[in-house]
Amino acid sequence: MPGINILIGDNGQGKTNVLEGIYYLLTGKSYRVQREQELLRWDQREFHLYGDFLMAHHRVSLESHYRDKKKIVKVNQVPCQRLSDFVGTINVIFFSPDDLVMVKGGPSERRRFLDLHIAQMRPGYVSLLNAYNKVVQQKSALLKSFGDKSQLYSQILLWNEQIIKLGEMIIRNRVDLTKRLQIVADHIYGNLTSQKETLKVTYIALGNKNVNEAISEFPQILNDKLEQEIERQMVLIGPHRDDIQIHLNDKPARLYASQGQQRSIVLSLKLAELELIRQEKGEYPLLLLDDVLSELDRFRRDYLITFIKSSCIQTLITMTSAEIHLESGALYFVENGHIRGGC
Ligand SMILES: Nc1ncnc2c1ncn2[C@@H]1O[C@H](COP(=O)(O)OP(=O)(O)OP(=O)(O)O)[C@@H](O)[C@H]1O
Numbered sequence: 202m203p204g205i206n207i208l209i210g211d212n213g214q215g216k217t218n219v220l221e222g223i224y225y226l227l228t229g230k231s232y233r234v235q236r237e238q239e240l241l242r243w244d245q246r247e248f249h250l251y252g253d254f255l256m257a258h259h260r261v262s263l264e265s266h267y268r269d270k271k272k273i274v275k276v277n278q279v280p281c282q283r284l285s286d287f288v289g290t291i292n293v294i295f296f297s298p299d300d301l302v303m304v305k306g307g308p309s310e311r312r313r314f315l316d317l318h319i320a321q322m323r324p325g326y327v328s329l330l331n332a333y334n335k336v337v338q339q340k341s342a343l344l345k346s347f348g349d350k351s352q353l354y355s356q357i358l359l360w361n362e363q364i365i366k367l368g369e370m371i372i373r374n375r376v377d378l379t380k381r382l383q384i385v386a387d388h389i390y391g392n393l394t395s396q397k398e399t400l401k402v403t404y405i406a407l408g409n410k411n412v413n414e415a416i417s418e419f420p421q422i423l424n425d426k427l428e429q430e431i432e433r434q435m436v437l438i439g440p441h442r443d444d445i446q447i448h449l450n451d452k453p454a455r456l457y458a459s460q461g462q463q464r465s466i467v468l469s470l471k472l473a474e475l476e477l478i479r480q481e482k483g484e485y486p487l488l489l490l491d492d493v494l495s496e497l498d499r500f501r502r503d504y505l506i507t508f509i510k511s512s513c514i515q516t517l518i519t520m521t522s523a524e525i526h527l528e529s530g531a532l533y534f535v536e537n538g539h540i541r542g543g544c
């Protein structure tokens with residue numbers, strides 16, 4: 202149904218599974234796990250997902266089939282050759298309490314947040330990331346191979362050229378997104394805290410806040426790391442090691458943000474993401490909120506619900522029966538893996 206859809210059910214009944222299925226169908230990836238094998242129902246070798254989506258001006262049907270470690274995706278019954286052919290057909294944002302790792306977790310969580318967003322907006326970005334990761338893997342294999350040292354240097358230089366070329370494109374995409382997120386997220390964070398607190402997100406490229414400087418010095422930075430990389434047999438610098446700095450009132454949120462402040466930061470970033478997708482695509486994405494409402498205080502919860510309602514964002518919210526009462530929204534009951542209702 203358009204608007205708010207509430208999935209109610211006790212713990213372990215399958216609510217998260219429903220959202221996970223929708224997310225996978227729209228992105229070709231799980232929000233939770235790395236490998237499709239982990240998504241299979243116990244003692245099954247295949248899964249099949251089907252969905253019909255009504256957009257502002259057109260209708261899209263999506264299918265995703267996984268069998269014996271092979272994946273087939275169809276858009277309007279036509280098989281897609283590559284993931285990038287369909288990712289972004291319909292945009293989606295997932296928000297669950299696990300997303301707090303964006304603030305307190307390691308840099309990979311923050312890079313993932315940016316990468317998932319860019320991949321939905323620019324289908325070619327997935328191929329770019331894959332190509333870059335392959336180069337990093339190959340350089341890493343070379344560093345571990347104990348070959349003739351003079352040959353090692355010349356081969357590393359070849360891989361470094363690729364790292365610079367592909368890495369610069371990744372960095373520029375991420376910086377562009379971070380800058381746009383910063384403006385919207387700070388505004389939302391200000392509203393959430395009655396303008397008492399400020400939020401600042403900055404992309405740190407190759408250890409440097411000044412991206413243009415980092416990119417122009419990229420070859421030198423790689424050269425300076427060469428001996429250390431050989432010694433540690435690891436690729437130590439590049440966008441696969443970059444981070445986003447999140448500052449709350451000009452202090453690192455990772456160290457100082459309380460639980461509630463962390464939630465507000467993630468909420469602001471997610472709502473900013475929604476807004477950016479609307480600006481670019483002309484429509485809000487589908488919003489999947491898993492167990493989020495019970496984690497927010499009343500003011501933030503009301504802010505989120507008002508934001509969703511006033512913007513008419515189609516949203517699926519999971520909650521247990523004992524939780525918050527929402528005045529409006531279609532209700533579905535999830536029990537033992539089955540859904541009923543819709544009124
Ligand atoms: N691979 C699997 N095959 C079949 N069932 C599974 C598999 N993995 C998990 N389950 C079961 O699926 C159920 C979990 O469903 P899900 O996480 O969607 O529940 P939920 O309604 O979101 O619960 P909660 O309110 O606790 O978050 C559990 O009962 C779990 O034991």
Ligand SMILES: [Mg+2]
Pocket residue numbers: 216217218491492519
């Ligand atoms: Mg759940």
